[in-house]
Amino acid sequence: MTAPHIVDPERLLREAIGEASPDLLRHLLQTVINALLSADADAVCGAEYGTASDTRTAQRNGYRHRPLDTRAGTIDVAIPKLRAGTYFPEWLLERRKRAESALITVVADCYLAGVSTRRMDKLVRQLGIDSLSKSQVSRMAAELDEHIDAFRHRPLGDAGPFVFLAADALTMKVREGGRVINAVAMVATGVNADGRREVLGLRVATTESGAAWNEFFADLVARGLHGVRLVTSDSGLVHV
Structure with a gap:
């Protein structure tokens, strides 16, 4: 079964999951955004972080942190720094509202219908990022799936009765x-x-x-x- 195409997943997630755990949506957004930033910076460098490659054109050099206000609350964005040159995530910082809407929608879609590489790849392309490898997209899908699965199966005993x-x-x-x-x-x-x-x-x-x-x-x-x-x-x- 695929995701609902008539129900608005963004609204459903914000109302239902937001009530379930006010921190959950913010945490999932932060996880996905920072994973995308890291993968996007790797693409700019020509090789994944910590990997020796003849195609590498730049080296990563830590992060600069900045707060990003979203409808789910303020999140900590870790923007990768390069040893030479600069990395600027235009898709996020200049088109924040569009990116935020796409990110919330895909998180809701993944919650309702399961995370897949295809859904993550669609999200990446919606944001205008077309340089990520299949392995990078697959890892992001797996990480998001892990967080969502933990929430869906979380114990209820301690919060009750x-x-x-x-x-x-x-x-x-x-x-x-x-x-x-x-x-x-x-x-x-x-x-x-x-x-x-x-x-x-x-x-x-x-x-x-x-x-x-x-x-x-x-x-x-x-x-x-x-x-x-x-x-x-x-x-x-x-x-x-």
Whole structure:
């Protein structure tokens, strides 16, 4: 199943994942941006960092750090420095809004449908960077996948108990096997004893069935969900 093409992934990520962990989106943006800066600087140098090559034209020489304000908060950007010449990431510093939108969208897309080299390559080209190798793009995809996988499977026990649980599903269209079909994004939001709200899980399924919800809730319980006293959904209230 590929990523939803009708649901706005940027909005969905900012609303759902932003509530789940205010630092998550900022952290993922910082990870991707700094990985892109490093890979882009390697391309300017003609060889990857720490690699001896006859094609090398310049050497890396540390970083200069600068804050970058985004909708997800201020992030620490590490811009590579060169021993001779300069490296200036025009795609980020002069076209920040466009770059930020593309980066948030690809992070949301990767969260919903999984990270792939193809998605990362598409992002790189959207930003106007066409000099990265397949191995560089593949490493960035793997690094982003590692962070997203850790969040999706994070333990819930320490943050709980979650006394209240809200379950909802958003119907959307996805492209699968060359055709468009209906699917649902199931979202579970919990409120703990301190009144703090947190998105506990988000999963895309082909249909909103009892079996799909049971599987979704079983995963939440396996990750440590406990102490639930009241579950709400768009079909009413369920006391537990």
